[in-house]
Amino acid sequence: MVQVRAEHPTNRDGSVNLDAWITRIEARVPLPTPALLRDACVWAEELEQAAIAAEHIWAEGTSSYRTGLEMAEILADLKLDQESLVAAVIYRAVREGKTTLAAVEKRLGSAVAMLVDGVQRMAAISVSQNPAKATMFNPQSQVETLRKMLVTMIDDVRVALIKLAERTCAIRAVKDAPDPKRYRVAREVFDVYAPLAHRLGIGHIKWELEDLSFRYLEPIQYKQIAKLLDERRLDRQVYIEDVMAQLRSELVDAGIHADITGRAKHIYSIWRKMQRKGIEFSQVYDVRAVRILVPQVRDCYTALGIVHSLWRHIPNEFDDYIANPKENGYRSLHTAVIGPEGKVLEVQIRTQAMHEEAELGVCAHWRYKGTDVSASSTAYEDKIAWLRQVLEWHEEMGDIGGLADQLRVDFEPDRIYLFTPDGHVLDVPKGATPLDFAYRVHTEIGHSCRGAKVNGRIVPLNYVLQTGEQVEIITGKHSSPSRDWLNSNLGYVNTSRARAKIQHWFKLQAREQNVQAGKLMLERELTRLALNGADYAQLIDRLGIRSQEDLFAAVGSGDMRLAHVVNVAQQLVEPDRHTEQQLELIPRRPSKTGRRSDVYIQGVGNLLTQLAGCCQPVPGDPIIGYITLGRGVTVHRADCATAMQLQDRDSDRLIEVNWGGKPVQTYPVEIYIRAYDRAGLLRDVSQLLANEKINVLEVSTRTSRDDNCASMLLTIEIPTLNLLGRLLGRIGQLPNIIEARRNRQENRA
Incomplete structure (x- = not known):
């Protein structure tokens, strides 16, 4: 209707x-x-x-x-x-x-x-x-x-x-x-x-959307049911009014003040019941229906007793949604009886509060809880959390031609949803790249991928995709996968599906090609990370591989990850560094975490922290630290009035602090970059380091007039060799970069 x-x-x-x-x-x-x-x-x-x-x-x-x-x-x-x-x-x-x-x-x-x-x-x-x-x-x-x-x-x-x-x-x-x-x-x-x-x-929006949709999706069935309802509308209305008068009289005698209304049955719900139960229109019991609204829950059951005392109820046609609410929170009593003149009648009984919730749903909760949407309102956050819980789509509206199976889905917050150029939607894990998306569409599209556009703009193949973006894959006629795609440090693929497809492709190639490619990849990576002193005999022994050729073939085909081989090589070349990492020696930039606040003090060691009593910050608030005399660092909310006064008066004693425990241990590493000089080169390198949250300890750069090449030497803090490899790979992808590698002290340029 x-x-x-x-x-x-x-x-x-x-x-x-x-x-x-x-x-x-x-x-x-x-x-x-x-x-x-x-x-x-x-x-x-x-x-x-x-x-x-x-x-x-x-x-x-x-x-x-x-x-x-x-x-x-x-x-x-x-x-x-x-x-x-x-x-x-x-x-x-x-x-x-x-x-x-x-x-x-x-x-x-x-x-x-x-x-x-x-x-x-x-x-x-x-x-x-x-x-x-x-x-x-x-x-x-x-x-x-x-x-x-x-x-x-x-x-x-x-x-x-x-x-x-x-x-x-x-x-x-x-x-x-x-x-x-x-x-x-x-x-x-x-x-x-x-x-x-x-x-x-x-409820009332759901019914209207269903009826209007049904009118256009199934126009013949809609018109048939509408005609049957129309033919009997006047007779049904007179019948319902007589039933309501009788019920009203009985409820008043019982001391219950109730609102009684005739309830119109919606066309789509009639059709759905006919389809689900395989019955004719005349067998739909709730075409004639009344709704009783009472003040209290106990009145619902009293009214139910009165209804059942007046007319004989139909077996298996009683539902207690008060004791067992539906998934969406709907509560009511439903019963079907043989009413006056031997005609079937449906009766719904609920309280006014239940009725408002049935009609308004989440909006009723919104109304009861208030509309404060300030950032600090926990009530507002509770509403959002409640909405997400409601929207888990576990069960829907019954068996609508198999639609119920489609509706029983789980919300997966670790996935993102992307559009193809044709407007279809595909889901991929968070952190996926255009290459991951290409292999999600089709294996051959992934193999022949040569570029990608996101929302019409060309992006690198290691670009991290976000929900709602439209992704277009650019393919080549005779293109094939690149072995660089398997290098986890370069970030081209982040899903196991794409990696497995690429590895399978390389397995099908000739062993000689895999050996040559694997040797080139491994030697290039060891040179870039200044680990080219690794003994291959010891390396293959540590990895459990029979020969050097087998090692190159495994790397070239993708059976063995390049990062794993490099980590083992580091243990052989730099046993002292490996031991330090295992023993977790004191990092260059130690910090003391306050017992109460769990605050990390950026760049300062051995200082205690305490939370300011004036603003009482909690984890998640933007915060700032103030160095006191003899009491360590006091942590204020960034918008605290006292902190703002201190900023004007003693700005030199304000320091950066963050929520969280002690940072990951880092080690100083020297990297060498050689590039054709251009405007903005140092800015681009610095921006990349900042995006990766890499701290820079020292920078020196000079440009040769002979070949217009710039040489840059940077000392940075790195927690792991894998991160260093990924960082050098990202730097190597910047425009004009000739090489980017780790610089050992004995090889200082």
């Missing part, structure tokens, strides 16, 4: 009467500053008029201004706060390019801009962005992946609710659209957003 909605109040000229509209909104939800909502409405209308004047009409052809008002009304019914309503009003203008997020932040505030941005990120989700190119992807797995992606993109409960309101308006608006568009919107709403409304427990 489709929701009937009131039109916007209008002036004589047909324009929206904003004063009357805001008054209508205030009757549903309190507005601290109605002027802000009015300003957003006026601005949205101005933007639309300007777009019309410039002939910049959105492809959907609907009014973004009136759609924003409609979205705000839906959210007002859900009792959302003023910021959400303002974001809803202006959202479509931002989506259609009539204004920018920066402009929204400047005029309506950062909180509103953040909500609009969140809804925009969710707008990237579409079940069938390009169905013509779906041959490589399973449609069912796409629906599942899209839902997982949806969950990862929700950072604020209000974002999900604004998106639901927007999709509700979208499916209402396609009534007169061409059939392909109606089908596409309905498919998306049915597969993604109706289940979301269900998991949030927002």
